[in-house]
Amino acid sequence: MLTKIITRGWRASSYLLIRFVYGTATIVAAPFALLLGWAIPGVTVGLVRFANAEHTAANRYLELAEQPQLPAAAQRKAFDVSALARDPSFRRSLWLLPLSLLTFIGLFVAVFSLLAVPSALLGMVLWKLDPGQFTLAGLAVHTWGDAFTLGPLQMLTGVAFLTWIAPAAATAYASAIKKALAPSPAELETAQLAQRVEELTRSRAGAVDSHGAELRRIERDLHDGTQAQLVSLAMRIGVAKQLMADNPEKAAELLDDARDGAEQAMTELRGVLRTMYPPILQDRGLSGAVSALSARSPIPVDLRVGELGNVPAAVEAAAYFVVAESLTNVSKHSAAGHVDLLLERRGPELYLAISDNGIGGARIGDQPDLLGRGSGLRGMMHRVEAIDGHLELTSPIGGPTTVEVILPCGS
Structure with missing residues (x-):
C-alpha cells in the first residue's frame, strides 16, 4: 500500500515539476515568440511542435x-x-501561455x-539548534x-498531498x-483533406512522369524497331518492283526477304503492344497471367x-x-533461391505480396543503386499510386525482401 x-505520488509530482520547467520556459520565450513569430515562420512551426509534445506528455500521464x-x-x-x-494550429497552441501559469x-x-x-522529521530533531526559527x-x-x-x-498533510492532492493536480493539468x-474534428478533417490532396498531387505527378517515360519508351521501341523494319520493307518491295521485269528471280528473293521483314515487324509490334496491356490478361485473366x-x-x-x-x-x-518487375528484380539482383507470391482479394482491395529469401538491401529511388535496383521499384510505385494504390x-x-501492394477494386 x-x-x-x-x-503514484512520485509520478504525479515528477509530472508537475517537469511541467513547471517547461511552463517557465514558455512564459520566458512567449514574448519573443509573439514578436518574432510573424516574421520568422520557423518560430510558429516550433510552437506547434512544442504544443503537440505537451499534448503527448499529457496523454501519456493519463495513460490514454x-x-x-x-x-x-x-x-x-x-x-x-x-x-x-x-x-x-497556431491559435490553439497559444493556450500554452495561460496554462503555463498554472504550473506555479x-x-x-x-x-x-x-x-x-x-x-x-528534520525539523522535529533539529529545532533545538535555533528555537523559533524552525517551522x-x-x-x-x-x-x-x-x-x-x-x-x-x-507529515499527515504531506502524505495526504502525496496520496490525493498531487495526483489530482497532475490529472487536472494534464x-x-x-x-x-x-x-477539433473540423480541424482534423481539414488537415486530413489537405494531406490527402498533397498525397494525390504527389502520386499523380509521379504517374505523369511514369506515363511520360512509358510513352518515350514506346516511341523509342517503335522508332528503332518497328519503324526501321517497315522502312526496310518498303525499300525491298520498291526494288523488287523495279526488278520484276528484268530479273524476276532477284525480285522474288527480295519479296521473300520483305515477307520475313514483315513478320519480324509484326513480332516487334506485338511486343510493344504487350507492354501496354498484355494479351494474356485478356485471354487467361490475372490469375492465369500471374x-x-x-x-x-x-x-x-x-x-x-x-x-x-471482378x-x-x-x-x-x-x-x-508489379509481379513481372518484381520477379525480374529477384532473378537479377537478389541471389535468392525461392520466392513466395500471394495474390488475393481482401474486401474491396486486391492484395499482392512478393517475398524472396535473397540478400535484401533494396531501396526505392529515382536512381538505381550499385546493384542496379531502385528505378524499377520507383516505376512500380508510380504505377500503383496512379490508381490510388x-x-x-x-x-x-x-x-528477406517483401513487396506488398494494395490496389483498390471498388465495391
Missing part, C-alpha cells in the same frame, strides 16, 4: 491511447500576418508532496511539545492540456492465388506489371 502511494495531434503549422511566407492569424501552483503541490515528510506545518517551533504536535500534523490542445509469369521465372515460385472476383482492367495491368517495400540488409 505504501509503495503504491509513493509511486495515442490521440490526434494538431496539424503542422500552415506554410506561409515571412511577415504574412494574415496567414498566421488564420492558422488554427503545481510546483508548490509537487514540492510539498515530496518534502513535507522529510522536512518534518512545522507553517508555525514556529519553540518547545518539544510544538515539535511533536506540529511535526506529525505536517486534462486541461489535452482539452485545450486537442484539434501463373504464367511464375512458371517462366528462373527462381522457384510458391504461388498462392485466392478468389479474385478486378478492373487497370488494376489487373498494375498487378501484372499503396506499395510498401521491406528489405533489410541480409533479407
